[in-house]
Amino acid sequence: MLPLPKEHRQVSPYFTFYLIHSMQKGVSILGFERYIMKDAGYDSWISIIISGLSINLLLWISYSILNKGKNDIVAIHANLFGKWIGGVLSLYFIVYFLLMVTTSLRTYIEVIQIWMFSNVHTWYLAIIFLLLAYSFTVGGFRVITGICFFSVIIGIILVFLVWFPLKEAEDFTNILPILGHATFKDLLVASKTMSLGYLGFEVLFMYYPFIKQPERSQKWAHFGVLYSIFLYLLTAVVAFSYYSEEQLARTIWSTLTLWKIVDLPFVERFEYAGISIWLFIVISDICLGLWAASRGLKQLFSIKQKQWLVIIILITFIATIQFTDRKEVDLLNMFTNEIGFYTIYVYIPILYILQTIIYKVRKKRYGN
């Protein structure tokens, strides 16, 4: 059994709300509308709810696993499958976390390159952001929780910003007739696409032991997901009444383009301010992802977490600069979506079933 973190490194249960939500709301909210629109048209807002509710179910399953295992995923894997198989599975999770970090970082850099500074090299921005992320992550889990807290608070801006597109919105009846645009199958396909927006809650598998009385944090985690559903739904419904169908299909970052209509007396073009503010939200994703990966590696191999952090930052950096154009970044997002989808929808339930069986068998054998 791997040792649990000491109390002075833990955070209160209600912080789970911020941790879960901030990891879910990343760069994907800047342009998810057009992808779900492709699958299910104006009905795809239903998919946001379907997808979000299924995530709540998966979150419940995750808590069942963790409450039984009483430690992080590395310890649970080692306990269930032994040192080698468990180690390989844990390594998969670590690679997956890094993939998420790379996707967030590269997509955000792309946004900056296209919207603000078209001649900045990827490596240049990657170094700056990763150094920033390093300086936060090295402070430990509590510092990252603080970053996540701020990212959620800053993200509230999004709620207020919808006022401007709503004022200009063309037609609020666009989403009508309900279920008149898509079949049930289309909705499921769109729900799968939408799951990218909710990816990130599975980092819980790493920071679970860092929460005081973790069983009590479950309700906050569910609130976090519900808040994500609310934000996605709000943005999508506003975008659907603001854009016509083909117009939305052409717009790569629909939420960002929505901000083009924001008309504040002190700033002419809000989207530039918006992109810069978004750094807070992206950096919290990157920090939490890097922390989870380095923590996992520390649990697996006996090297200090700080040294692992440097190594994985180098790996992330090299991975990030491999993607050079829009097509490749799009492909990276698709790939992460696919991997993430199977990880949470297939692997987590299987893990739950295996854990239940193994615990029952052990109970019988040893009589507890």
Place this chain on the structure above:
Amino acid sequence: MGIKWSLIFILFLFTTGCYTKPRVLEDIQLITAIGYDYVSKDKIKGIANIPITPLAEDIPPKNEVISGEGHTSKNIRQILQAKSPRPLLSGRTEVVLFNKKVAQQGVIEVIDGLERDPSIGRDIYLGVVNGNVEEMLKEQYSVSEFSSKYISELLKQNMDKNIPKTNFHHFLYYFYGKGMDPYMPILQKKEKFINIKGIALFKEDKFVDSISLKQSFIMKMLSEGFQDGTYETKLPDGKFVTVQNMASKVKYTILENNGNPRINIYIRINGKVNEAQRISTIEGNVINMIENHVSSSLTKEGKILLEHFQNLQIDPLGLGHKASNQIRHFDIKEWEDKYQQIPIHVKIRVKISNTGIID
């Protein structure tokens, strides 16, 4: 450790100079309006309105334009740049104007360029110019320091009162949306002023027909609810009366019966009498009479306008789009085939709630 990190930090401070160039306001030239004039079949003339604000306080700002001919809008941009002493930036563009002939040939090429450019806002105004765009932008108007500012303010306040609301985003929405066609206001320069002449109707990206300012008001009433604007009408006894709209609401009901669609437009106007020559508004049913008369003449004009749209096979009110939101299993192809024959019923109810501070 501390020294190592601060060294790295300093290193970064140095490298920042290599990348994004700082843009100081004094060293750049902002474009505030862009215009396109017709030259020949495959050539257009681009005009950029560049306001010159002198650094000294006592010199008045100058309204200047630069122009150049080319085949594509981005190529023109290069030609314009070649004439400007400072780099041209389009982030503050407020208006984009097309000469009537350019609009007739299609505007999609320019629109696409604007849509792709992250520095162009979505709340800028588009317009068709009756006459020469360069002349319009060049003029030093006495009512406003820059022509771009004049035009954008003119359009902004008239869209509250007289003409249907439209801007760049709205144009794109109508252009890409199914079952709707975009429109732009028409402007004309007359001596020292710019007039709004009406609305230019587009079919896809091509200017096909225009309606007058009075008809634009009817179109505004049909397309959106609003709070302002006045309507003048002649009573049966030859006297004129002017009614001011205080609040209007429009509601579309589109029904389908055995594949035969039917459109009902119901408009409610709450207004007040602005001007009534030699009519005592206190007398028994005079108000009632004015209400009935205004509503019947508005209905008549609304019908004429809708028939006009149907004859041209264009849909600037987005009826097809509205139908798709109200009818299940809607087929846009079928709708477009039937569009010219669809019966449209207009019902307008006018309620006059006051007559000003006198009877």
